Every structure is written in C-alpha cells, then in structure tokens.
Amino acid sequence: MEHFVVSARKYRPQTFKDVVGQQAITNTxxxxxxHNxxxxxxxxxxxxxxxxxxCARILAKMINHDGNQNPDEDFAxxxxxxxxxxxxxxxxxxxxxxxxRIPPQVGKYKxxxxxxxxxxxxxxxxxxxxxxxxxPKHAIFILATTEKHKIIPTILSRCQIFDFKRITVKDARQYLGYIAEQQxxxxxxxxxxxxxxxxxxxxxxxxxxxxxxxxFTGAKLTRQAVTENLNVLDYETYLNITQLILxxxxxxxLVDFNTILSHxxxxxxxxxxxxxxxxxxxxxxxxRTIDLLEVGETAKANYFxxxxxxxxxxxxxxxxxxxxxxxxYKASRNQRLLVELCLMQLASINFDGEKKKSEPFIISPEHFKNTKVAPVSIPTEAKKVISENEYSENVEATTSSAIIPSEENRDSRKSFDASIKNTELQETKIESSSEKTNLEKSSTKEIAPKESSQPEVNPTSEQAMPKKVSGLSIKSIKQKKEILAKKHGEKAPASEVLDEAINEPQLHAAWDEYIHRLKNKGEKILASIMETDMPKLTDKVISIELPADTMKNELERHTHPLMSFLKKKLQNTLITLDIKVNEQVAKKYAFTDMEKFNKLKEQNPLLxxxxxxxDLDI
Structure with a gap:
C-alpha cells in the first residue's frame, strides 16, 4: 500500500511562481x-x-544557486x-x-x-x-511569526518586514481546482x-x-456532499429562510429553524x-458593489x-x-426564544395585516392650502345647550378666522357681530332678573320650550351644561375658570384593561430586557438586585425572593416604572408584584471572613x- 502524503505537503510550492496569493512579496x-x-x-x-x-525555504535554496548546481539541489x-x-x-x-560563526561548506550562504x-x-x-x-556575511536570518506585536521593537528595527496577507477565496478556489484536476x-x-x-x-x-x-465523497466532489460533511449552512438555506420572511x-x-437546530x-x-x-x-x-460578493456564478445569480x-x-x-x-445571544437565558422572536419580527417588517395606517392625517394638509375660510354667524335663535369650553373655542376660532375678512364676506361679518351683541343683551336681562344661584335653572326652562325638536336633557346627567355665554364677555372667563377647576377635580378616565395570557419564559424575557435597560442607564445597583432571583408567575402574581430588607426596599421604590414596563410589554394590566424576604436565602450569604470560615467549618470540622x-488567623 502506497504511503499517503497530505496535499499540503505533496503540493507545497517549490518556486516563487507556485506560491498562491502572495505575488507582491514573491516579486520583491x-x-x-x-539585484543583490x-x-x-x-x-x-x-x-x-x-x-x-x-517562501523562507524557497528563498534559502535560491540564494545558494549560482547556475552550476543541480536544479533539484536543496542545500539541506x-x-x-x-x-x-x-x-x-x-x-x-x-x-x-x-x-x-562557521562558514558554509557548500554554497554561498547559511x-x-x-x-x-x-x-x-x-x-x-x-x-x-x-x-x-x-x-557574518555568509549568514542570513529569516524569522517567521503569526503574532508580530509580541516581538520587541529592537528586533523589529533590525529586520526587513514582509506582511503576508490572507489568501482570497478566489485564489484558493482556483488552486483547489488545479489540485483536483491533477488528481x-x-x-x-x-x-x-x-x-x-x-x-x-x-x-x-x-x-x-x-x-x-x-x-468522504470519492472521485466526485459535489456541493451537497461538502455541506453535509463540513456541517455548514450554505447559501440555499438562507435564500429559503429569506423567502419565507418576505x-x-x-x-x-419557525419549523425550518427547528429543522436547522435538529441538524x-x-x-x-x-x-x-x-x-x-x-x-x-x-x-x-x-x-458597483456586486464584486464584493465572494460566491460562485450560480450563487451570484440566485443572490441577484x-x-x-x-x-x-x-x-x-x-x-x-x-x-x-x-x-x-450570549447574555440571553432563553436563546432559542430570542432567535425565534428575531425571525418573527423580521417576517413582520413588511406585514400590513390588520395594523392601522401610519398616516397621521385623514385629510392631507395640502388640501387646506389656498382655501379661504368663511366666518360662521351664530344667530340668536340657535339656543343650544353646549359646554362653555366648546362655545368659547368655536367663538375664538371663528373670530380669529374672521379678523381680516375678504370682500365677499363682509356682510356675513356684520351679521355675526349683530348676533353676538343680541346674545349679550339677552344674557344681561336674564342675569338682572334672577339670582346667580337660579341662573342655570331659569335658562334651562326658558330654552327648553323653544327647542322642541331636540330631545329632553336630564339636568342631573353629565351632559347638562350651563347656558351658552359669549366668549367675549367677562362672565365667560369666570365660568371657563370654574369649568376648568371642576375638570381638574374629576377623576381620570379608567385606562383600558388588558388581560393577555402570559407564561414564565415571556416574563423572564421582559425581566431581562428591563435589566438590560437599567444597565444602559447606569442603574447597576437596581439591576444587580433584580438579577438576584428570577421571578415566578402564579396566576397573575409575579413573586420574587430577596435575601435582605434593604434590597426589598430599593426594589419597592422602583416598582411603579417596573410594573408599567411589564404591563405594557406583556399586554396584561392585571399583574401584580409580590416581593418577599427569604430568611433562608439570607443565611446563605457569608458577609465576613469569619462567617465564611464558620460555613466551611460546618462542612469540614478539621479546619x-x-x-x-x-495558630492561624482568619
């Protein structure tokens, strides 16, 4: 049986022309x-x-050849x-x-x-x-290294340095093709x-x-056999994954990713x-950049x-x-979930589905350009029961848009001013004929018969509002302040209740994300407290055990932003946080050298x- 020689030795270059990918150095x-x-x-x-x-061996042979020796002489x-x-x-x-110090016996250089x-x-x-x-003049030193930075500068200054570059994929592929052809x-x-x-x-x-x-393959080398033997993900895998994302x-x-993991x-x-x-x-x-793609022609066509x-x-x-x-990836506790979330987010980049449109305007602002706004006249017979804020805003918007009326709108401006004056006169009469406490009742009774077409309004309901008042009068300013004061005293409307089903892996992922945000903000103490124990989920209660009361107090001070983040992240507003101090966990911590020694002594009394x-000291 013939002795097998690996290709790296069998096809080692014997001349500078055979060296792959280092033409600049070999020519030098x-x-x-x-030229000596x-x-x-x-x-x-x-x-x-x-x-x-x-290259060092080729150079050593070439400098000793003067043309008289056998070309196969290696000057060993x-x-x-x-x-x-x-x-x-x-x-x-x-x-x-x-x-x-000893000169060479054959050749010119050692x-x-x-x-x-x-x-x-x-x-x-x-x-x-x-x-x-x-x-000595007959000695030449060739130093070779993969880590030039570890050589002291005094050595580097005495050498002529040649930096070898990595072999490009194209050059390596051509040389492998040459060897395959030879075999x-x-x-x-x-x-x-x-x-x-x-x-x-x-x-x-x-x-x-x-x-x-x-x-592995024998005389026929195929792409499928190479990927199977080397256990690499070829470009076809990523082409299929990208197509599913699109x-x-x-x-x-998710099924394809599971198949990849199973392999x-x-x-x-x-x-x-x-x-x-x-x-x-x-x-x-x-x-212009397609040449940066280091793949074969077939793969390049598929990529394009x-x-x-x-x-x-x-x-x-x-x-x-x-x-x-x-x-x-490395910092994640659930690495598979992290990759799956990434894939789902990638598949949702161009997904419209049932999402709302992102346009902030129903009607484009360009529609209102070069559009003249005509002033609105409010006749005195229009006795609506509207809120003070709505009336004031309407009047202010109308008056502001009619400060400089156009020629064709001057008549409507006059009728608008007249209606305002009539309204103020009627309000003055009503106010002088009754006390201030009975103003709302009298105005409501007076207005109701005239507006028979409108439904009856319950004065005790929230829709019962005071009689409309001119936005230009002093009375309107007082009533506006009273309404604003009442609004500030009212309770805020209840927020939307969310009750999405959650599990512990989702909770742990959100918990880790909040810890990561804290570290980015520089709040490392709170982040380390949250890393002490992973939370547990029981129904809708998130429970965590801490070894000390100080850690519990610190976490309780930041409970509001933490729960706001978790509720939004998990889409569940019914979850609560339960922080406990576990005495057993606290005892596991050795805070002093003596406590550490006592703990070790319990395990080994010979200490x-x-x-x-x-006579040792602790």
Missing part, C-alpha cells in the same frame, strides 16, 4: 536576489497557512530550521550564535529559519540582538468555493479540508449567517434574483435586527483543628 524577493539587495535579517509575518515558511546542509516554541531559552540562542519567533523569551531576544544586527477528481465549482470560504484565508487549512472531503410565513419559518447547528451561528446574507443581498443591489424582491429599507432593518440578536494547630 526575486528582485532582491537578482537582500537584507541580512527578514521577518515574515501573517496569518497561519499563507506561505511564510514555504546550508539551511537550519529552528522552532522557537520549543527552543526559546538563552542557551538555545547561544548555541545558534556559535553555529553562525540560512537560519526561526519559526514562531514570538515565543522566544525576553532574555533570548536580548541575547540575539547583536548577532542579528551584525551577522482526476470531478469537483463542482460551488463545492470548492465552500471549502475556500471555510478555510478563512489559510491555504493549508483549505488543503486539509479538501483531503477530508475527498475521503412571504410573512411565520409558522413555516446540530448553533443558533448563534445561524443568526450571524443571516446578517451576512442580508449584507450580501444589499451588495447585489448595485452593480432575490435582491430584486427586497428593498433597501428592509435589508438595512434586517441587518440591524439580526446584529442586535447576535449581540444579545478548626488546622487553625488551632498552626
């Missing part, structure tokens, strides 16, 4: 070798699996690789410095490749400084694209994933992927098709809501013997 090194401008110390930094060590005796993760002491660096150089200790770095700055494997472009995305910019990771998937199909949406996917991963999917749809809506069904406002709102759910034997 080639020019430096050609190579520095004595080089630092290769960048993410894992992007070709740092590979001139290349020394040191793993700084396991050789990070001062003694290891001293041994290295001793070897540097190359020292120190991998993971950030693992060297501070003393080892300092011991290495002098040799790194002024090495005679029929691979779909979408399948290779998923592998390249999963690798996250590391070519070595992409090759490792490729080997694993090929072992169709406002909440039941099917072992994490809800957090699903939500973050949904936000990325909305971002990709937003990118597809403009031809769905993006035409969505609006910018929907996608922006969707990204905001999914991102908000992503941020709250007291230990304290007395060694």
């Amino acid at each position: 090194l080639l020019n430096a070798i050609e 401008h190579l520095a004595q110390a080089l630092l290769f930094t960048g993410p894992r699996g992007v070709g740092k060590t590979t 005796f001139n290349i020394f690789e040191l793993d700084a993760a396991s050789n990070n002491s001062v003694d290891d660096i001293r041994n290295l410095i001793d070897q540097v 190359v020292y490749i120190i991998d993971e150089v950030h693992m060297l200790s501070a003393s080892a770095f300092n011991a290495f400084l002098k040799t790194l700055e002024e090495p 005679g494997i029929d691979a779909e472009e979408e399948a290779l694209h998923i592998i390249a995305q999963k690798a996250d910019g590391a070519m070595r990771d992409a090759l490792s994933i490729y080997d694993r998937v090929v072992s 169709d406002n199909n909440i039941p099917e949406l 072992g996917f994490d809800g957090h991963h699903f939500v973050s992927g949904l936000a990325s999917h909305f971002r990709d749809l937003l990118v597809c809506k403009d031809q 098709k769905q993006s035409q069904q969505t609006s910018h406002s929907f996608l922006l709102k969707g990204i905001e809501m999914a991102n908000d759910c992503d941020l709250k 007291e013997k230990l304290r007395k034997t060694f």
Whole structure:
C-alpha cells in the first residue's frame, strides 16, 4: 500500500511562481536576489497557512544557486530550521550564535529559519540582538511569526518586514481546482468555493479540508456532499429562510429553524449567517458593489434574483435586527426564544395585516392650502345647550378666522357681530332678573320650550351644561375658570384593561430586557438586585425572593416604572408584584471572613483543628 502524503505537503510550492496569493512579496524577493539587495535579517509575518515558511525555504535554496548546481539541489546542509516554541531559552540562542560563526561548506550562504519567533523569551531576544544586527556575511536570518506585536521593537528595527496577507477565496478556489484536476477528481465549482470560504484565508487549512472531503465523497466532489460533511449552512438555506420572511410565513419559518437546530447547528451561528446574507443581498443591489460578493456564478445569480424582491429599507432593518440578536445571544437565558422572536419580527417588517395606517392625517394638509375660510354667524335663535369650553373655542376660532375678512364676506361679518351683541343683551336681562344661584335653572326652562325638536336633557346627567355665554364677555372667563377647576377635580378616565395570557419564559424575557435597560442607564445597583432571583408567575402574581430588607426596599421604590414596563410589554394590566424576604436565602450569604470560615467549618470540622494547630488567623 502506497504511503499517503497530505496535499499540503505533496503540493507545497517549490518556486516563487507556485506560491498562491502572495505575488507582491514573491516579486520583491526575486528582485532582491537578482539585484543583490537582500537584507541580512527578514521577518515574515501573517496569518497561519499563507506561505511564510514555504517562501523562507524557497528563498534559502535560491540564494545558494549560482547556475552550476543541480536544479533539484536543496542545500539541506546550508539551511537550519529552528522552532522557537520549543527552543526559546538563552542557551538555545547561544548555541545558534556559535553555529553562525562557521562558514558554509557548500554554497554561498547559511540560512537560519526561526519559526514562531514570538515565543522566544525576553532574555533570548536580548541575547540575539547583536548577532542579528551584525551577522557574518555568509549568514542570513529569516524569522517567521503569526503574532508580530509580541516581538520587541529592537528586533523589529533590525529586520526587513514582509506582511503576508490572507489568501482570497478566489485564489484558493482556483488552486483547489488545479489540485483536483491533477488528481482526476470531478469537483463542482460551488463545492470548492465552500471549502475556500471555510478555510478563512489559510491555504493549508483549505488543503486539509479538501483531503477530508475527498475521503468522504470519492472521485466526485459535489456541493451537497461538502455541506453535509463540513456541517455548514450554505447559501440555499438562507435564500429559503429569506423567502419565507418576505412571504410573512411565520409558522413555516419557525419549523425550518427547528429543522436547522435538529441538524446540530448553533443558533448563534445561524443568526450571524443571516446578517451576512442580508449584507450580501444589499451588495447585489448595485452593480458597483456586486464584486464584493465572494460566491460562485450560480450563487451570484440566485443572490441577484432575490435582491430584486427586497428593498433597501428592509435589508438595512434586517441587518440591524439580526446584529442586535447576535449581540444579545450570549447574555440571553432563553436563546432559542430570542432567535425565534428575531425571525418573527423580521417576517413582520413588511406585514400590513390588520395594523392601522401610519398616516397621521385623514385629510392631507395640502388640501387646506389656498382655501379661504368663511366666518360662521351664530344667530340668536340657535339656543343650544353646549359646554362653555366648546362655545368659547368655536367663538375664538371663528373670530380669529374672521379678523381680516375678504370682500365677499363682509356682510356675513356684520351679521355675526349683530348676533353676538343680541346674545349679550339677552344674557344681561336674564342675569338682572334672577339670582346667580337660579341662573342655570331659569335658562334651562326658558330654552327648553323653544327647542322642541331636540330631545329632553336630564339636568342631573353629565351632559347638562350651563347656558351658552359669549366668549367675549367677562362672565365667560369666570365660568371657563370654574369649568376648568371642576375638570381638574374629576377623576381620570379608567385606562383600558388588558388581560393577555402570559407564561414564565415571556416574563423572564421582559425581566431581562428591563435589566438590560437599567444597565444602559447606569442603574447597576437596581439591576444587580433584580438579577438576584428570577421571578415566578402564579396566576397573575409575579413573586420574587430577596435575601435582605434593604434590597426589598430599593426594589419597592422602583416598582411603579417596573410594573408599567411589564404591563405594557406583556399586554396584561392585571399583574401584580409580590416581593418577599427569604430568611433562608439570607443565611446563605457569608458577609465576613469569619462567617465564611464558620460555613466551611460546618462542612469540614478539621479546619478548626488546622487553625488551632498552626495558630492561624482568619
């Protein structure tokens, strides 16, 4: 049986032309070798699996070739690789410095490749400084690291730094296609694209994933097989979810989410992927940004098709809501409910249903522009029994609109003034002929016979109002004040009673949301008190147990805003809050060191013997 070699080793680049995705660095090194401008110390930094060590080995071979050697010569005796993760002491660096003094037996240079150089200790770095700055002319140091920020500045200043970038999805996909062609494997472009995305910019990771998937699928590499083996949510899943959101199909949406969870996917991963999917749809809506979408041509066509069904406002709102759910996920006590609420809210963004229209005006204000308002004349024979406020407002509105009447309305203005004067004269006669206490009775009796067409008004009911009075008289001002005083003394109308059915998960979600608001406002003490115990729901009574009276008093002071929030959030105005102090819970808290020791001593009596034997203090 032939020995299997992983693709990462089998297809490791042997020349700079074979290196994937690092053309800028490879061209710089080639020019430096050609023009003899190579520095004595080089630092290769960048993410894992992007070709740092590979480029160091290629460079070490190329600088020793003068054209006379065999092209396959690897100059193994001139290349020394040191793993700084396991050789990070001062003694290891001293041994290295001793070897540097010896010139090469074959070739021109001795190359020292120190991998993971950030693992060297501070003393080892300092011991290495002098040799790194002024090495022998036959020695070249190549340092490689994934964490440049951990290297001391004095080392960085002595090196020529090359920053390796992540391999793009496009480059990784093309290289995987080349390897699949070399191995005679029929691979779909979408399948290779998923592998390249999963690798996250590391070519070595992409090759490792490729080997694993090929072992699973055999000679034919399909997108479905790759998603099944890697257990990833592909773009088709999110396309289906988004279509259900656009169709406002909440039941099917919840069923699909349950199916995703049953396949072992994490809800957090699903939500973050949904936000990325909305971002990709937003990118597809403009031809200038469509190149930012790193997917295959087939997937790009599907994305573009769905993006035409969505609006910018929907996608922006969707990204905001999914991102908000992503941020709250770890802190949530009921994570599944949080994601389901997010999905239901997303499905309700464009849902009209039975909601009222959001327009604030029944008739548009533009309808009243350039419209002349004619003054209203109130004849003296119109003896309605109306409230003082209504009459005053009508008169004020009428007089204000008729301050500067138009030419065609001057006659109606005169009749209006006459009616006001007649009304004032009649009021003066009535007031002089009877006492003030009998004014309402006499006016009601006088008006009732004349208005036979109107129904009889019960004077004891709320609709019984005083006789109308001119809004321009002093009497009207007095009566207006009396009516306002009575109105302020009346009780406010009872608010609407809500009695929605609630359960404890809903109560806990609303409770956590209020705690989150308190923390954002800086009220951390009250928030910590509310976090002491989760409330329990019995019928319509919310009960919570606290370990101390001070905590109970603090929570009682803030009961009104808390209950207002819960009633509005849960749509139930009949719920009440019951705060109790649990003595048993209070005893569990050890407030001093001695109380803590006594608690431990109850569990293990030998601690007291230990304290007395060694004369220990608490």
